[in-house]
Amino acid sequence: MPRTRTPYPADFRDQIIALARAGRSVESLAREFEPCAATIAGWIRQAGIDGGARDDSPTSLEREELARLRKENRQLRMERDILSKAAAWFARDELGSSRSSSS
Structure with missing residues (x-):
């Protein structure tokens, strides 16, 4: 907010x-x-x-550290989700190209 x-x-x-x-x-x-x-x-x-x-x-320093770690955690989760989706896309693409080349 x-x-x-x-x-x-x-x-x-x-x-x-x-x-x-x-x-x-x-x-x-x-x-x-x-x-x-x-x-x-x-x-x-x-x-x-x-x-x-x-x-x-928690002290102000601890609150600041928690906020920084939460932000970093959000960023890492977002990156993980992007990589997971990219890996799934590449695996699906690889699977599709291997089926078309073996036919």
Whole structure:
């Protein structure tokens, strides 16, 4: 699903997270800045995971690696399917030409 807007810059997210850790509520940050409270809460949660304070989800690096591996897996499956179809086509073509030459 395509994103509806460009992602917020990393330094902006870091500033919002720092303000939240300094005691500002997520709701007040959401009112003052553009991101909704759920977005800010997600940033704070992910920062805790990446910082080692939480271990209930994969870190950002692990998420990036999973995305890269899933993309690579899709590519390899597509290539395998193409090669399988090409092999079947060549086998059928070879079978057809050997029958016509032996007749």
